[in-house]
Amino acid sequence: MAYTQKSSLSSDQVAFEQLAYFAFRANPLHSDYASVKATRQSHRGSGVTFNIYADLSQATTALTETSDVTAVAMSDSTVTVNLAEYGNAVITTAALRGQSFLNVDSDAANIVGYNAADSLDQIAADQLQAGSNVSYIGQTSRGALVAGNVITSNSVREQVAALRTASVPTIGGSYIGFIHPDVAYDFIGNTGTADLRSFQIRQDADGVRKGSIGIFDGVDFIETPRALLVANGGASNVDAYGTVIIGQQALAMAYSTMYGQNPSVVFGPVTDSLRRFQPVGWYAMCGYGRFREAAIRRIESASSIGAN
DSSP, rough: OOOOGGOOOSOOOOOSSSOOOOOOOOOGGGGOOOOOEOOOOSSSOEEEEEEEOOOOOOSSSOOTTTOOOOOOOOOOOEEEEEEEEEEEEEEOOOOHHHHOOOOOHHHHHHHHHHHHHHHHHHHHHHHHOSSEEEEEETSSSSGOTTTOBBBOHHHHHHHHHHHHTTTTTOOOBBEEEEEEEHHHHHHHSSSHHHHHHHHHHHOHHHHHHHOOOEEEEEEEEETTTSSSSTTTTTTGGGOEEEEEEEETTOEEEEEEEOOOOOOEEOOOOSTTTTTEEEEEEEEEEEEEEEEGGGGGGEEBBBBTTTTO
């Protein structure tokens, strides 16, 4: 007796899911805090210059009845954010589009769109991470950091005090902190931050169960793999991390009024003879710059679960 089995026919095939999955993606966060934007540009140019007026010195001496005040001069400073062109593109072939069981054009647009947000957010992060106000846990330079130089609650309080001393306004009631997950591990578990958990669990027990750091001493911490990580940046190949805490007007964004504030997805022209190659990409003409150095503080540390 002959059995018709799987090997007898070619109709037995592995099925394919027609829904595409994408790589794990870090959420773009830093660019969201570019609170200063060019809204009244005088004309199109290679960059945008912002003016910042300085306040007058306090006048604490009482006036005399018969003497006029002595006028003082106003002063200002400027911050210039230069524009640059950014973009990326992929090209799909006719054979791929015609033979793939996935919607390649739609998937390509998804990948290109995320690449735009991902790239521009890193540009913004690089600006914040290069601020001049930096402190090192237990050391005086990045290259001297050792494995035991992990972040502490006191180091965070110190930077909050510096921001408040400089009269830096908060963002929605608190400062914003960008912290690497490796550093957050130490921040939560360090004996010096035991009060972090004991306080938060009374305020937001659900957040504690989900692993949220929450607001600690005036800083709303955001865990992100985009936080500064310099591999082997410390002593003896110890990884160095930067936790950045910002207030209002830390970051400025400038953009071309011709192309707008947001990047655009561009479907390029098909120029080959048989019209088989379809480009899709993104384009932006913009720039990010530190607007107020006083509103940016960076704590550099090691991590007990980083490379040591």
